Amino acid sequence: MGVRDPHSVFDFLANPERFMAFSRWAAPLLGLLAIALAAGGLTLGLTAPGDYQQSDTVQIMFIHVPAAWLGLFAYLCLGISSFLALVFRHVLADAAAKAAAPLGAAFTALALITGSLWGRPMWGAWWVWGDARLTSVLILFLFYLGYMALRGAIEDETKAGRAAAILALVGLINLPIVHYSVVWWNSLHQGASTFGAEPQNRLPAVYLIPLLLMGLCYMAAFGSLWLVRIRAEVWRRRARALALRASGA
Numbered sequence: 001m002g003v004r005d006p007h008s009v010f011d012f013l014a015n016p017e018r019f020m021a022f023s024r025w026a027a028p029l030l031g032l033l034a035i036a037l038a039a040g041g042l043t044l045g046l047t048a049p050g051d052y053q054q055s056d057t058v059q060i061m062f063i064h065v066p067a068a069w070l071g072l073f074a075y076l077c078l079g080i081s082s083f084l085a086l087v088f089r090h091v092l093a094d095a096a097a098k099a100a101a102p103l104g105a106a107f108t109a110l111a112l113i114t115g116s117l118w119g120r121p122m123w124g125a126w127w128v129w130g131d132a133r134l135t136s137v138l139i140l141f142l143f144y145l146g147y148m149a150l151r152g153a154i155e156d157e158t159k160a161g162r163a164a165a166i167l168a169l170v171g172l173i174n175l176p177i178v179h180y181s182v183v184w185w186n187s188l189h190q191g192a193s194t195f196g197a198e199p200q201n202r203l204p205a206v207y208l209i210p211l212l213l214m215g216l217c218y219m220a221a222f223g224s225l226w227l228v229r230i231r232a233e234v235w236r237r238r239a240r241a242l243a244l245r246a247s248g249a
Contacts, residue, residue: 014084014088014090014092014093015092016091016092016234019092019230019234020231020234023227023228023230023231024231026223026227027223027224027227027228027231028224029224030220030221030223030224030227031220031221031224033220034217034218034220034221034224037213037214037216037217037220038214038217038221040210040213041062041210041211041213041214041216041217042062042210042214043210044206044209044210044213045059045062045207045210045211045214046059046062048206048207048210049206058207060114060117060118061118061207061211062210062211062214063110063114063214064110064111064114064115064118065211065214065215066211066214066215066217066218067107067108067110067111067114067218068107068108068111068115068137069215069218070104070107070218070219070222071104071107071108071111071137071140071141072140072175072178072179073219073222074100074103074104074107074108074222074226075104075108075140075143075144075168075171075172075174075175076172076175077096077100077104077226078097078100078101078104078144078147078168079168079169079171079172079175081093081094081096081097081100082094082097082164082165082166082168082169083165083169085097085161085162085165086162086165086166086169091237092230092234094161094165095230095233095234095237096226096230097161097164097165097168098151098161098164098233099226099229099230099232099233100226100229101144101147101148101151102144102148102229103222103225103226103229104144105141105144105145105148107218107222108137108140108141108144109141111137112134112137112138112141115134115137132177132181132182133178133181133182136174136177136178136181137178139174140171140174140175140178143167143168143171143174146167146171147164147167147168147171150163150164150167151163151164
């Protein structure tokens with residue numbers, strides 16, 4: 001068997017007609033998968049025993065940590081889509097970038113809110129400006145808001161997409177800062193406790209399994225919503241093109 005040419009996969013995803021056919025069944029399938037994973041993850045998470053230090057507040061972890069993961073992942077998707085749209089002028093990539101921004105902002109906002117709820121009983125404060133992880137995640141959220149504001153401020157859709165794409169690419173610099181902030185600077189956040197963690201620092205299975213299930217749940221939910229939003233953006237642009245054509249503009 002031959003190796004699939006990566007350019008053929010790229011061409012497939014860049015083709016609006018093929019994408020619309022693929023996403024028609026992929027979006028609801030991912031949505032159903034997210035519901036199933038949420039049922040399993042929440043059941044195991046809410047019935048997990050309280051932590052010896054954090055008591056029952058440890059259950060916030062199953063909402064907070066996956067939201068933080070998805071805030072980073074969604075921005076990575078935004079950055080890659082912006083790069084493809086800026087360099088290769090792919091309209092579908094631009095639609096994907098535009099569709100990813102509100103979703104990533106929502107996940108990041110959820111991470112910030114649940115982080116504050118978790119931090120108040122653990123650290124004695126809702127917010128600590130000196131914490132590198134908190135500050136860098138807030139900057140990530142501001143990049144999301146800046147991207148959406150810039151797209152909305154420029155009337156010409158093509159110019160808006162290019163300007164926002166440049167901002168999105170600049171924001172990629174913040175992703176490794178968020179990830180390694182607990183290593184490079186002092187932070188109230190604990191170090192790695194899942195992937196790449198030392199055995200003695202790894203979460204017990206009673207917490208790790210529901211956490212990973214919820215992480216997969218968030219990923220599937222993002223995938224489903226992202227596909228739905230891209231489809232809506234494609235239909236919107238088609239309707240706008242038809243309206244302009246009908247008006248003779």
